[in-house]
Amino acid sequence: MALIVQKYGGTSMGSIDRIKNVAKRVKRWHDHGHQVIVVVSAMSGETNRLIDLATQISKYPDPREYDQMVSTGEQVSISLLSMAIKELGIGARSFTGGQVAIKTDNKHNKARIESIDAEKIQAQLDDGNVVVVAGFQGIDAEGNITTLGRGGSDTTGVALAAALGADECQIYTDVDGVYTTDPRVTSKARKLDKITFEEMLEMASLGSKVLQIRAVEFAGKYQVPLRVLSSFDEGQDGSFDEEFRQNVGTLITVDEGDDMEQPVISGIAFNRDEAKIVVRGVPDHPGIASGILTPISNANIEIDMILQNLSDQGLTDFSFTVNRPDFDKAITILESIKGDIEAKEIHGNTDVVKVSLVGVGMRSHAGVASKMFQVLAENNINIQMISTSEIKISVLIKEQHLEKAVKSLHTAFGLDRADGESKVAGL
Amino acid sequence: MALIVQKYGGTSMGSIDRIKNVAKRVKRWHDHGHQVIVVVSAMSGETNRLIDLATQISKYPDPREYDQMVSTGEQVSISLLSMAIKELGIGARSFTGGQVAIKTDNKHNKARIESIDAEKIQAQLDDGNVVVVAGFQGIDAEGNITTLGRGGSDTTGVALAAALGADECQIYTDVDGVYTTDPRVTSKARKLDKITFEEMLEMASLGSKVLQIRAVEFAGKYQVPLRVLSSFDEGQDGSFDEEFRQNVGTLITVDEGDDMEQPVISGIAFNRDEAKIVVRGVPDHPGIASGILTPISNANIEIDMILQNLSDQGLTDFSFTVNRPDFDKAITILESIKGDIEAKEIHGNTDVVKVSLVGVGMRSHAGVASKMFQVLAENNINIQMISTSEIKISVLIKEQHLEKAVKSLHTAFGLDRADGESKVAGL
Numbered sequence: 001m002a003l004i005v006q007k008y009g010g011t012s013m014g015s016i017d018r019i020k021n022v023a024k025r026v027k028r029w030h031d032h033g034h035q036v037i038v039v040v041s042a043m044s045g046e047t048n049r050l051i052d053l054a055t056q057i058s059k060y061p062d063p064r065e066y067d068q069m070v071s072t073g074e075q076v077s078i079s080l081l082s083m084a085i086k087e088l089g090i091g092a093r094s095f096t097g098g099q100v101a102i103k104t105d106n107k108h109n110k111a112r113i114e115s116i117d118a119e120k121i122q123a124q125l126d127d128g129n130v131v132v133v134a135g136f137q138g139i140d141a142e143g144n145i146t147t148l149g150r151g152g153s154d155t156t157g158v159a160l161a162a163a164l165g166a167d168e169c170q171i172y173t174d175v176d177g178v179y180t181t182d183p184r185v186t187s188k189a190r191k192l193d194k195i196t197f198e199e200m201l202e203m204a205s206l207g208s209k210v211l212q213i214r215a216v217e218f219a220g221k222y223q224v225p226l227r228v229l230s231s232f233d234e235g236q237d238g239s240f241d242e243e244f245r246q247n248v249g250t251l252i253t254v255d256e257g258d259d260m261e262q263p264v265i266s267g268i269a270f271n272r273d274e275a276k277i278v279v280r281g282v283p284d285h286p287g288i289a290s291g292i293l294t295p296i297s298n299a300n301i302e303i304d305m306i307l308q309n310l311s312d313q314g315l316t317d318f319s320f321t322v323n324r325p326d327f328d329k330a331i332t333i334l335e336s337i338k339g340d341i342e343a344k345e346i347h348g349n350t351d352v353v354k355v356s357l358v359g360v361g362m363r364s365h366a367g368v369a370s371k372m373f374q375v376l377a378e379n380n381i382n383i384q385m386i387s388t389s390e391i392k393i394s395v396l397i398k399e400q401h402l403e404k405a406v407k408s409l410h411t412a413f414g415l416d417r418a419d420g421e422s423k424v425a426g427l
Numbered sequence: 428m429a430l431i432v433q434k435y436g437g438t439s440m441g442s443i444d445r446i447k448n449v450a451k452r453v454k455r456w457h458d459h460g461h462q463v464i465v466v467v468s469a470m471s472g473e474t475n476r477l478i479d480l481a482t483q484i485s486k487y488p489d490p491r492e493y494d495q496m497v498s499t500g501e502q503v504s505i506s507l508l509s510m511a512i513k514e515l516g517i518g519a520r521s522f523t524g525g526q527v528a529i530k531t532d533n534k535h536n537k538a539r540i541e542s543i544d545a546e547k548i549q550a551q552l553d554d555g556n557v558v559v560v561a562g563f564q565g566i567d568a569e570g571n572i573t574t575l576g577r578g579g580s581d582t583t584g585v586a587l588a589a590a591l592g593a594d595e596c597q598i599y600t601d602v603d604g605v606y607t608t609d610p611r612v613t614s615k616a617r618k619l620d621k622i623t624f625e626e627m628l629e630m631a632s633l634g635s636k637v638l639q640i641r642a643v644e645f646a647g648k649y650q651v652p653l654r655v656l657s658s659f660d661e662g663q664d665g666s667f668d669e670e671f672r673q674n675v676g677t678l679i680t681v682d683e684g685d686d687m688e689q690p691v692i693s694g695i696a697f698n699r700d701e702a703k704i705v706v707r708g709v710p711d712h713p714g715i716a717s718g719i720l721t722p723i724s725n726a727n728i729e730i731d732m733i734l735q736n737l738s739d740q741g742l743t744d745f746s747f748t749v750n751r752p753d754f755d756k757a758i759t760i761l762e763s764i765k766g767d768i769e770a771k772e773i774h775g776n777t778d779v780v781k782v783s784l785v786g787v788g789m790r791s792h793a794g795v796a797s798k799m800f801q802v803l804a805e806n807n808i809n810i811q812m813i814s815t816s817e818i819k820i821s822v823l824i825k826e827q828h829l830e831k832a833v834k835s836l837h838t839a840f841g842l843d844r845a846d847g848e849s850k851v852a853g854l
Contacts, residue, residue, distance in 0.1 A: 016483040050503065056443040057510045065513070068521055069506035072499035076477065079496035083484045086492070094495055098525070099570055143526055 002167040003035045003125070007135065007157035010044035011174050012231035013077050019043075022172075022231070023084035026130055030090055035125040037164065039135045039157040040081055042073025063108035067137070067147045071097070074134035074153070082132045091129040095121075097137035097145070102156065104138035104146045111138055111146035113155065116163040133160060154215035162222035169224050170249075171211060172231035177250035178203065178210055180415040181268040186407045188416040192266060193248065196255040197226075199266045202358040202392045216252065226252040255360050264361035264368060265413040268406055271354045274304070275327035276384065276396060279318040279334060281344025284311040291341050292318055295333050301326040305354070305387045305396060315344070319385060321396060324350050352384060353402045356394040357409065369393050375412045381405050429594040430462045430552070434562065434584035437471035438601050439658035440504050446470075449599075449658065450511035453557055457517055462552040464591065466562045466584040467508055469500025490535035494564070494574045498524070501561035501580070509559045518556040522548075524564035524572070529583065531565035531573045538565055538573035540582065543590040560587060581642035589649035596651050597676075598638060599658035604677035605630065605637055607842040608695040613834045615843040619693060620675065623682040624653075626693045629785040629819045638679075646679065653679040682787050691788035691795060692840040695833055698781045701731070702754035703811065703823065706745040706761060708771025711738040718768050719745055722760050728753040732781070732814045732823060742771070746812060748823060751777050779811060780829045783821040784836065796820050802839045808832050 006029070008022050022038075029036050050070050054061040061069075078094035085092035101117035124131045135153025138146050148155050154171055161169035176191060178200065183189040195203070197220030204213050210228055219226040229249025282288050293303060301322050309317040322330050327350055334346045362368050372393055376383060381404065385396035397405055410416060433456070435449050449465075456463050477497050481488040488496075505521035512519035528544035551558045562580025565573050575582050581598055588596035603618060605627065610616040622630070624647030631640050637655055646653040656676025709715050720730060728749050736744040749757050754777055761773045789795050799820055803810060808831065812823035824832055837843060 016480065019484065053443065053503070053507060054510060057446065057507055058514045061510045062513050065506040065509045065521055068509075068523075069503050072502045075499045075502075076480070076496050079492040080480060080484055082492045082495075083481060083488050086489050087485045094492055096495075 001033045001035065003037070003164060004029060005037045005039060005157050005161040005164075005166045005169040006172060007039040007153055007170065008041065008172045008231055009153065009174075010041040010047070012172050013040050013042070013081070014044040016080075018231075019077075019080050019084050022081060023088055025172075025231075026081075026085055027088045027090055030130055036130050037121065037125070037160055037166070038081065038130060038132045039153055039160060040074060040077040040132065041135050041153040042070075042077055046073040046076070064144055067108045067145050071134070071137040071145045071147055074136055078132045078134045082130075085130050085132070091127065092132055093124055093129050094132040094134075096134045097156070098139040098143070100131075100133060102133075102138035102159070104140055104148070106140040106142070106144065106146065108144075108146055110149040111140070113138055113148070113159045116159060118163040121160070121164060148214075151212035151215075154212040155218055158215045158218045158222070158224055158226065161224045162218070166224065168227055169219065170227045170229060171215075172229060173210060174230070174232065175210060175228070176230035176247065177228050178252070179267070181406055181410055182270070185270075185403055186410050188407070188410060190415060190417045192250050194251050194253065195266055196360050197252055198255065198391055199358050199360055200252045202356065202389075203267050203269045211252075219252065220254075223254055228252065263359060263414070264365045265357050265359035265415065266361075267358050268409055268413075268415065269356045269358055270402060270406060271356075272399065272402070273324050274321050274352050274354050274396065275324045275330075275348060275350040276319060276321050276352045277327070277330055277334070277346070277348035279341070279343045279346055281315045282318060283342050284314055284316040288316070288341065289318065291337075292334070293320070295337055296322070296330055299329060299333055301330055301333075305385045305394065307385045321352070321354070321385070351399045352396050353399045354394050354396050355402065355405050355409070356392050357413065358392050360391050362391050362393070371412065372409065375408050376405060379404055379408050428460045428462065430464070430591060431456060432464045432466060432584050432588040432591075432593045432596040433599060434466040434580055434597065435468065435599045435658055436580065436601075437468040437474070439599050440467050440469070440508070441471040443507075445658075446504075446507050446511050449508060450515055452599075452658075453508075453512055454515045454517055457557055463557050464548065464552070464587055464593070465508065465557060465559045466580055466587060467501060467504040467559065468562050468580040469497075469504055473500040473503070491571055494535045494572050498561070498564040498572045498574055501563055505559045505561045509557075512557050512559070518554065519559055520551055520556050521559040521561075523561045524583070525566040525570070527558075527560060529560075529565035529586070531567055531575070533567040533569070533571065533573065535571075535573055537576040538567070540565060540575070540586045543586060545590040548587070548591060575641075578639035578642075581639040582645055585642045585645045585649070585651050585653065588651045589645070593651065595654055596646065597654045597656060598642075599656060600637060601657070601659065602637060602655070603657035603674065604655055605679070606694070608833055608837055609697070612697075612830055613837050615834070615837060617842060617844045619677050621678050621680065622693055623787050624679055625682060625818055626785050626787055627653075627679045629783065629816075630694050630696045643679065647681075650681055655679065690786060690841070691792045692784050692786035692842065693788075694785050695836055695840075695842065696783045696785055697829060697833060698783075699826065699829070700751050701748050701779050701781050701823065702751045702757075702775060702777040703746060703748050703779045704754070704757055704761070704773070704775035706768070706770045706773050708742045709745060710769050711741055711743040715743070715768065716745065718764075719761070720747070722764055723749070723757055726756060726760055728757055728760075732812045732821065734812045748779070748781070748812070778826045779823050780826045781821050781823050782829065782832050782836070783819050784840065785819050787818050789818050789820070798839065799836065802835050803832060806831055806835050 082092040082094040103115045104111035104113050121131050135156040136148050140146050157169050178192050179189045181189045200216050227249050229247055304321045307319040381397050381401045383395045387394045509519040509521040530542045531538035531540050548558050562583040563575050567573050584596050605619050606616045608616045627643050654676050656674055731748045734746040808824050808828045810822045814821045
């Protein structure tokens, strides 16, 4: 008997029929002797419907009232799911964030969980009930309803799993797991059975938006085994083992260290949301980088990759990337300080993408970077910028080369499906 | 400076524009130096939308989960209204039933209020904030959300007014007050400026569905002045006094005793939802009434008027009325016990209505009943049953005579509008 937390997103809860399907899956786990806590999001579309009402009243709705309002989406979901589970003859009880004392700080719209009343939940589980908890919400010390920000239901799931010492936190979603790269870019993309928290963080932040980053961080910190799997794989009724064998998804877990079997590269992430800005011919003296970047940061624009060229006759070129929606704003800011920073020219372009190799195996394998550059060179893909971390190498290339780059790297690093052409790559 | 509770129903909160109008009215009272607590219902249609979702899952949804779900309708309303009030530059704070500790018993779907945290609300008012409270809901001792039943928002309003010692509880609705009778039946119906709690209870229970009966009982018990008025009378902006003079509605208050000015009759109520059942030729011995009525009551059918004829040769006829939807069920029950009660015949009809004269003045004026019967006789209306109380006389007549009966009684008892034909009636 295990204690399992299952989280279902808005799509999985998107209609009465889907809610009934969720109830059926919960019943199968319960019938199999497991204790089940279910965390749910609002029915898809509901949160947007509410936000639309609020913005008809106020361009910037009061954050406290906004939380009081949007939290109702999940409250409806938990009630409906509990009704559906009870309809199948199993005890179920729904709880809002407040009702199981998911205490947060008082930062409305982006609150952080501080504690949870695990005893109240455990008592319900011990009574044989399925416990259904509203995701995304909590209460602050004064009893105000807070929300964790979009996608916060994943965090609620992980927090509950950590607080109750659950054996696993299962995130049901509309994909069947984490892939080596986006299957829309290469059909040879392969589902991973396992990935480490660190790799998942790099994959997620680089654009494989399967899981909320905070939830992965939280799971890593409390070492909660996290499984991403499909809520649409139904399995044959009555064959629980068979169903689970067919729908194991991807387990995100701790790095088990020097595992000889560990692949060097786990996946290839990419991000189209990049724009590159070049500040040409600035005097190469100390403080120039901060002179350029501080006004950008002050405007709440996130900076990603940064590159400073070698100095030539006392002048240097300074390049960096920002998210595409911030491109125009960043250029405007730089133009306004062009005189102050004594720049010769400011230009940029938005037809770039970032491609990243991610893998904990990189730590113990030399040569990943040079092999990556060689593969790209063989494909006539020019590298504009490079950045590296312990488990990641990222390059900025022209957007038109994205597919070719991902496909060739995917094959070269042995990530292709078993039924594809190239399975193992020698480093 | 007064402390005012204002309650707005689903229609008054039915759209974003209407919510903005409510906010404007609240602002006018606030600007005039009053402390304002606002109680709101769910936006019209919302509760039915939620119930529809629930019944797609379960024919008889779990009562706890049902309350957890439907209570979100009011939660959305309080948030939106608070946003709208803040948008006008006034401090506002919304509270669910749970957040201001509207403690109830644990009878889901029909809970009764036991206590309220008045201090928390008073502190907000003293800070200059408008307090917006979700109607219709509370929490039980274990923190489960409960609801007071349909129309319970009126009760929430009165309970808050009682707990905080408010000067007045204003129920804003889609009519501009309580009328002497239904204006759809006679155009001479006149709005009452004032009515006693007792009269209002008789008017309400007899079909003038302006206010929830429990709210009136509650207001009477705690002597909370209750005012029914229109939420659609806008008044000119800037002229608060003028607006209020034009929209005073009807004040429901305590009976001030032997007021010489007090009218004998305050209004004429009627109820179309009546069906008459006659059990003919039963042996006239003790216990026969209970032998007939107990099986009916046991089936949860409410009995209204009851009449037992004089005995003739040891046999008697026994008549009573039930609500029309219960008619068939009641007949079926009686047929099944016809043998036991030794009845000769059981029959009934559903083309009857009850017409009632209501007025506290009746206590000190003789002759109301005989005048009523005389007016009906002059109009060739046959009386099938009669029942009386201290402040009410009801008759059961054929439905086809309803309009004629109400019109002639309305005129005869001096209830017609000043601009109508007959203003004062001599008793």
